[in-house]
Amino acid sequence: DQQVKQNSPSLSVQEGRISILNCDYTNSMFDYFLWYKKYPAEGPTFLISISSIKDKNEDGRFTVFLNKSAKHLSLHIVPSQPGDSAVYFCAAIIIQGAQKLVFGQGTRLTINP
Amino acid sequence: EAGVAQSPRYKIIEKRQSVAFWCNPISGHATLYWYQQILGQGPKLLIQFQNNGVVDDSQLPKDRFSAERLKGVDSTLKIQPAKLEDSAVYLCASSLDRGMNYGYTFGSGTRLTVV
Numbered sequence: 001d002q003q004v005k006q007n008s009p010s011l012s013v014q015e016g017r018i019s020i021l022n023c024d025y026t027n028s029m030f031d032y033f034l035w036y037k038k039y040p041a042e043g044p045t046f047l048i049s050i051s052s053i054k055d056k057n058e059d060g061r062f063t064v065f066l067n068k069s070a071k072h073l074s075l076h077i078v079p080s081q082p083g084d085s086a087v088y089f090c091a092a093i094i095i096q097g098a099q100k101l102v103f104g105q106g107t108r109l110t111i112n113p
Numbered sequence: 114e115a116g117v118a119q120s121p122r123y124k125i126i127e128k129r130q131s132v133a134f135w136c137n138p139i140s141g142h143a144t145l146y147w148y149q150q151i152l153g154q155g156p157k158l159l160i161q162f163q164n165n166g167v168v169d170d171s172q173l174p175k176d177r178f179s180a181e182r183l184k185g186v187d188s189t190l191k192i193q194p195a196k197l198e199d200s201a202v203y204l205c206a207s208s209l210d211r212g213m214n215y216g217y218t219f220g221s222g223t224r225l226t227v228v
Contacts, residue, residue, distance in 0.1 A: 004155070034216065043117070043204055043219030044156070089155050100169055101146075101217060103155030 003027045004092050006104035014112050019077040021107050023090030026071065030092040030102075035064060035075050038087045038106070047088075048075070077109075085111045115139065117220035119205050125226045131193040134223045138186070138207030144168075145182055146217065147190050148204040156204055162188065195227045 005024045013019045023033070031052050036044035050057040050064045050073065057064050063076045077084055090104040118137040126132050138145050143164050148156035159178065160170040164185035173180070177196070182188040192199055202224050206217040 006155075009153075041221065043206070043221050045219070046216030049216065091155075100158050100161065103157070105153065105155050 002105075004090055004102050004104040006088075006090055006107050008107050009105070010108040010110070012110045012112060013080050015082060016079045019075075019080045019084065019109055019111070021075045021077075021088050021090075021109065023073050023075075023104055024071055025073075025092055027092070027094075027102075028068075028071065029094050031095040032093050033064070033066060033073050034091045034093070034101070035062075036089040036091060036103075038089060044089055080111045082111050082113060085109060117205055117207055117218050119203075119220035119223055121223055122221065123224045123226075125228060126195055128197055128227050129194040131191065132195055132225060133189050133191045134203050134205075134225075136188045136190070136205030136220060138188070138205070139209075139218055142207035142209050142218075143185070144208045145188050146206040146208075147180055147188070148206065148219075150202045150204055150222070152201070159190070192225075195225075197227050200225055200227045 003026050032049055034049040035047040037047045038044040048059050048062050048064050050066050055066050066073045087106045087108050089106045091101050093101045120135050145162045147159045149159050150156040159173045160180045161168040162182040165182045178192055180190045202222040204219050204222045206219040208217050
């Protein structure tokens, strides 16, 4: 049962333009949603998160939007830079209980010069 | 602050052999996680420790996988015997507590290839 889904395995964007990565979820009980970035041969690193009671969170070039009614969130990167080329994972967590972080399949973002 | 340390970085074994991975979390982090990431998929939680107690091991294949966290610090994950489908990157992560403001800090992982 895939509770968090990233339906685009890859995305290619030109440097300087906006990158939009999408994520859908099925469990309405999730309290927080997180984005992680992963370079080859490294572990995922935390990028940005959003509480389920918010609809937007911004940190520099990164903004996450949450649409609870559609069970959809997106990560916007503006402007995109070559160093943003990586695999991006969407993740979600329920605070009560075991607090298990559930990941999507990931989207490989390539920024072209 | 030193990150989460994992060893070895790479391991190749034949099926039915045994293998062990080691993780040293960030100092003071009470919660430790082992994730399995199969190529093309997102990380999947295998086991979660709070100090040296198991919080969640519902997705750990207990017939072949085992894990321990001695003295609430270092942890080892063992597979015995390994199967071809165990080929994956095994990620260890730790967090200061179970609050969400800190996120998880992941190690670089151990890439296991079973042939």
